Amino acid sequence: MTGLLEQAVHRLDRIMGIDKELADICRLLKLPAELIERELAISRDDGRTDLMRAWRCRYNTLKGPTKGGVRFSASADADEVKRLGFLMTLKCALLDLPFGGAKGAVRIDPQTLTDAERRQLAMAYGELFSDTLREDNDIAAPDVATTPEDMGNLVKGLEPAHNSGSAGAVMGKPVDIGGLSIREGATGRGAVFLLQRLAEDLGIDLSSARIAVQGMGTVGLEFARNATKTGAIIVAMSDSSGAVLNADGLDIEQLSQQKATGRLNYNNDCDAILKVDADILCLAATSDVIDASNAGGLSCRMIVEIANAAISVNADEVLSKNGIIVGPDILFNSGGVAASHLEWLAYRKGGKDKLGDIEAMWKDRLSAAAGSVSSTIHECDGNWRNAALLYALRDLNAVAIGQGLFEN
Numbered sequence: 001m002t003g004l005l006e007q008a009v010h011r012l013d014r015i016m017g018i019d020k021e022l023a024d025i026c027r028l029l030k031l032p033a034e035l036i037e038r039e040l041a042i043s044r045d046d047g048r049t050d051l052m053r054a055w056r057c058r059y060n061t062l063k064g065p066t067k068g069g070v071r072f073s074a075s076a077d078a079d080e081v082k083r084l085g086f087l088m089t090l091k092c093a094l095l096d097l098p099f100g101g102a103k104g105a106v107r108i109d110p111q112t113l114t115d116a117e118r119r120q121l122a123m124a125y126g127e128l129f130s131d132t133l134r135e136d137n138d139i140a141a142p143d144v145a146t147t148p149e150d151m152g153n154l155v156k157g158l159e160p161a162h163n164s165g166s167a168g169a170v171m172g173k174p175v176d177i178g179g180l181s182i183r184e185g186a187t188g189r190g191a192v193f194l195l196q197r198l199a200e201d202l203g204i205d206l207s208s209a210r211i212a213v214q215g216m217g218t219v220g221l222e223f224a225r226n227a228t229k230t231g232a233i234i235v236a237m238s239d240s241s242g243a244v245l246n247a248d249g250l251d252i253e254q255l256s257q258q259k260a261t262g263r264l265n266y267n268n269d270c271d272a273i274l275k276v277d278a279d280i281l282c283l284a285a286t287s288d289v290i291d292a293s294n295a296g297g298l299s300c301r302m303i304v305e306i307a308n309a310a311i312s313v314n315a316d317e318v319l320s321k322n323g324i325i326v327g328p329d330i331l332f333n334s335g336g337v338a339a340s341h342l343e344w345l346a347y348r349k350g351g352k353d354k355l356g357d358i359e360a361m362w363k364d365r366l367s368a369a370a371g372s373v374s375s376t377i378h379e380c381d382g383n384w385r386n387a388a389l390l391y392a393l394r395d396l397n398a399v400a401i402g403q404g405l406f407e408n
């Protein structure tokens, strides 16, 4: 096993061991429906033209238009985009959304962009992929290092090629152009909501939990803020520069302000976060953090995997042997896509006032997904990732059979 997608789809073989009826859908999901790879050009402020590689992967279209974020990242590549599109496919199925999975990326270090270059980049991405990004075909959203403002510019980039409807092809937009305020922080907030919803099944009482959080970006900070509201204590947080540990509990607002103003005093290096004495380790930074080489050193009772693919396939067995519960990415980071779906619905219905109680709809969606995973956990020896995959694959299998794809 070498490639990222190859490793990710390996988990499907385990699910086939639980339900042999899923063999055809598992085979179908091992490859993406479409990977588009293009060169994107922007003019730098000094007059130079810079070419950079850009991708859009529509991983699977069984359930409807594909949906997935766009990231700006110096390490983006085709394999990573495919793996993320695969995970989006499973996440949308788990949430019973009428979407297939997709992902997009531009290989660029966003720190090197001026404001004007960044605006141009987001518009150029929209223009470059205006043939696929349409409200009924492929829907974009923010991802790592992209913001609501970027999404607004992406819409502008789409407009020249579309007669209308560009705003329906991009979610996570600023509120004044059709975004929903619920989208802000939805992923971190959603993970806390799911932990509370599943507390009994997981045997984890959030209100008395001690938590370490990797990642101080949008998701990590929102998770930490909301977890402390339940009574939980955040004993450590880290980012790519270092970690801050405090066994008595961190003040998240203070920490967030210090980080924003560059005055944060780290008292440890980044890797210290994995050795902190905590009940829950929340991974909200980046992919492939836990693997076979470090899984054995963890002492937490549960890992909440918010960053996509934060746990490598080769760590699964070690974690399971050591009795560490894994709250899988396709469930625990689904608050964002649940909110994006509501934004898309609001667009289709002609305004957010046509939806009713948006917060209640968002919670119902997450609650139903939690219930779906609980309904399959007894078939999976208490393995929450397998339970989430099993539910999602059965959903996709039923759709495929309904479309006459497989004989039954």
Ligand SMILES: NC(=O)c1ccc[n+]([C@@H]2O[C@H](COP(=O)([O-])OP(=O)(O)OC[C@H]3O[C@@H](n4cnc5c(N)ncnc54)[C@H](O)[C@@H]3O)[C@@H](O)[C@H]2O)c1
Pocket: 142, 143, 144, 145, 187, 214, 215, 216, 217, 218, 219, 220, 238, 239, 240, 241, 270, 284, 285, 286, 287, 306, 307, 308, 333, 334, 336
């Ligand atoms: N934003 C969303 O709605 C959303 C939805 C689903 C999944 N996710 C996933 O959650 C993760 C975090 O997303 P975000 O929007 O908060 O991103 P972000 O870019 O705002 O923040 C990422 C954080 O991770 C830190 N980081 C990077 N490398 C690190 C390392 N080696 N050790 C410790 N910290 C490190 C960065 O310093 C930063 O604080 C990503 O993997 C993303 O794919 C995000």
